Amino acid sequence: MTDQLTITRPDDWHLHLRDGAAMASVVPHSAAQFARALVMPNLKPPVTTAAQAAAYRDRILAAVPPGLSFQPLMSLYLTDMLPPEEIARAREAGVVAVKLYPAGATTNSDAGVTDIRKTYKTLEAMQRAGLLLLVHGEVVDPAVDVFDREAVFIDRHLIPLRRDFPELKIVVEHITTREAAQYVRDADAHTAATITAHHLLYNRNAIFTGGIRPHYYCLPVLKRETHRLALVEAATSGSASFFLGTDSAPHPAVLKEHALGCAGCYTALTAMELYAEAFDSAGALDKLEGFASFHGPDFYGLPRNTGTLTLEKQAWLLPESLPFGEAQLKPLRGGETLQWRLAA
Numbered sequence: 479m480t481d482q483l484t485i486t487r488p489d490d491w492h493l494h495l496r497d498g499a500a501m502a503s504v505v506p507h508s509a510a511q512f513a514r515a516l517v518m519p520n521l522k523p524p525v526t527t528a529a530q531a532a533a534y535r536d537r538i539l540a541a542v543p544p545g546l547s548f549q550p551l552m553s554l555y556l557t558d559m560l561p562p563e564e565i566a567r568a569r570e571a572g573v574v575a576v577k578l579y580p581a582g583a584t585t586n587s588d589a590g591v592t593d594i595r596k597t598y599k600t601l602e603a604m605q606r607a608g609l610l611l612l613v614h615g616e617v618v619d620p621a622v623d624v625f626d627r628e629a630v631f632i633d634r635h636l637i638p639l640r641r642d643f644p645e646l647k648i649v650v651e652h653i654t655t656r657e658a659a660q661y662v663r664d665a666d667a668h669t670a671a672t673i674t675a676h677h678l679l680y681n682r683n684a685i686f687t688g689g690i691r692p693h694y695y696c697l698p699v700l701k702r703e704t705h706r707l708a709l710v711e712a713a714t715s716g717s718a719s720f721f722l723g724t725d726s727a728p729h730p731a732v733l734k735e736h737a738l739g740c741a742g743c744y745t746a747l748t749a750m751e752l753y754a755e756a757f758d759s760a761g762a763l764d765k766l767e768g769f770a771s772f773h774g775p776d777f778y779g780l781p782r783n784t785g786t787l788t789l790e791k792q793a794w795l796l797p798e799s800l801p802f803g804e805a806q807l808k809p810l811r812g813g814e815t816l817q818w819r820l821a822a
């Protein structure tokens with residue numbers, strides 16, 4: 479039995495850090511786990527200019543504890559009105575990607591895209607400049623069942639987008655279905671997907687076990703077991719099209735334990751422990767390094783990290799609650815035992 483695993487230092491290709499005091503509470507967690515993270519732009523108001531992205535990066539860097547190296551990679555928030563000229567400025571400022579949220583699909587997506595055709599000039603500029611398009615792939619059509627929104631997005635929007643921009647690199651973020659895993663597996667080398675730890679570990683029963691459990695509620699929502707198994711197969715397949723993105727999405731506990739609870743699971747504190755558990759359960763610990771440390775930078779055209787991270791198989795109790803600015807944050811699995819732990 480493997481009880482220790484050393485891999486090249488990993489990166490998180492999908493992370494929410496928020497801002498202000500809340501951000502300062504969570505940045506150290508990611509910096510302890512990952513060398514780099516692709517930071518999502520869904521602040522209030524969203525990060526829509528190169529200058530805002532650069533200023534946000536500086537605020538994140540100021541929250542990195544001394545002695546840790548952590549590089550935030552920045553993204554812009556796509557709106558119907560993001561001017562194509564901003565793409566060149568974004569590239570100059572070191573922004574690597576632009577995020578497409580269908581308006582109304584998820585947390586802080588009100589300013590998102592109402593009709594993808596309105597963004598075509600900007601997508602053309604991105605294709606020319608080599609910026610990646612990151613997609614929250616769910617339709618917002620209220621007639622579509624919440625569990626089908628990802629699969630329908632692929633047919634209605636992703637397939638046409640892929641056809642119209644063959645050279646644009648697209649990451650389908652936080653995939654949750656067999657349909658998405660198959661689509662990405664069969665797509666060409668310009669298409670990839672991130673997979674979260676919670677979608678590898680849980681199916682939708684987790685939201686309803688013994689009562690409603692808001693800390694398991696995220697978007698896209700957890701799906702049935704067949705989909706979880708398809709995601710595990712994709713993540714552990716060794717395919718370079720799948721890589722690590724936690725979608726760690728902190729919200730104050732009071733706003734999740736609420737009549738209108740926020741979507742998002744907080745996993746950054748124990749991200750690699752959770753992924754190790756998922757890969758271990760699948761008997762695929764040997765595939766974790768490619769997924770966590772190689773496929774992401776290779777797809778983004780960035781160098782792989784140097785340095786290593788070591789995980790040990792050792793049971794420990796995760797605290798139930800953490801400080802989050804002035805509020806409290808309940809990490810996924812808080813108050814429960816984890817099987818893996820980062821080596822000191």
Ligand SMILES: NC(=O)N[C@@H](CC(=O)O)C(=O)O
Pocket residue numbers: 494520584585586614695696697698725727728741742743
């Ligand atoms: N995943 C989530 O449930 N929530 C994310 C937004 C997102 O990634 O869709 C958030 O910002 O809270």
Ligand SMILES: [Zn+2]
Pocket residue numbers: 584614651652697698
């Ligand atoms: Zn999303």
Ligand SMILES: [Zn+2]
Pocket residue numbers: 492493494518725726727
């Ligand atoms: Zn997200």
